[in-house]
Amino acid sequence: MRVLIADDDRMTTLMLSQTLENWGFEVTVADDGASAWECITGDDPPALAIVDWMMPGLEGPELCRRIREAPPPAPIYLILLTSRTSREDLVIGLESGADDYLTKPFDPIELRARIHVGQRTLGLMASIKRLNGLLPICSYCKRIRSDQDYWEQVENYITEHSDARFSHGICPDCFDKVLDDLGADSPSPEPSRT
Numbered sequence: 001m002r003v004l005i006a007d008d009d010r011m012t013t014l015m016l017s018q019t020l021e022n023w024g025f026e027v028t029v030a031d032d033g034a035s036a037w038e039c040i041t042g043d044d045p046p047a048l049a050i051v052d053w054m055m056p057g058l059e060g061p062e063l064c065r066r067i068r069e070a071p072p073p074a075p076i077y078l079i080l081l082t083s084r085t086s087r088e089d090l091v092i093g094l095e096s097g098a099d100d101y102l103t104k105p106f107d108p109i110e111l112r113a114r115i116h117v118g119q120r121t122l123g124l125m126a127s128i129k130r131l132n133g134l135l136p137i138c139s140y141c142k143r144i145r146s147d148q149d150y151w152e153q154v155e156n157y158i159t160e161h162s163d164a165r166f167s168h169g170i171c172p173d174c175f176d177k178v179l180d181d182l183g184a185d186s187p188s189p190e191p192s193r194t
Helices: 010-022 033-040 060-069 087-095 108-127 154-161 172-182
Strands: 002-006 026-030 048-052 077-082 100-103
Touching: 002 010, 002 033, 010 026, 010 108, 026 033, 033 048, 033 060, 048 060, 048 108, 060 077, 060 087, 077 087, 077 108, 087 100, 100 108
Parallel strands: 002 026, 002 048, 048 077, 077 100
Antiparallel strands: none
């Protein structure tokens, strides 16, 4: 997992980098908020970011707000790192969009626990895919228009955009209609209900 450390204090970034690398993480360092923003919005954003509250250019809470307002393609777990210890600061930090809050000087055991929470959270987020928004569906044939402006079967679209899978059967009403369309006179076995 790639972790971004955004902090203008060289000693903190050095200690965090060495600690995280010893735990097997790939570490990227940004020494100000603007560089952190570029890293997060770039082609290969980190999965987790440890962001200092006070940095030149763009402070931690503002960086968190921007990330939540324009989220990157993949989820990112944000830990706000600061020497601010008041309850009010904690609330401000979390309300700005941080997922967690860690005070300086950091305790490696607490840091590791909070990173594990981040990893579990990201794992859960990766396993959840859901559809949202409006689905353009034909009122006659019930096909859905895809993002590429192609009309496809509902089950194809839903399978592509979620973790749902379909099994096919025939309901009793459709079974009777098919029999009528085929001109079948004798009843057949009960239709599959799966």
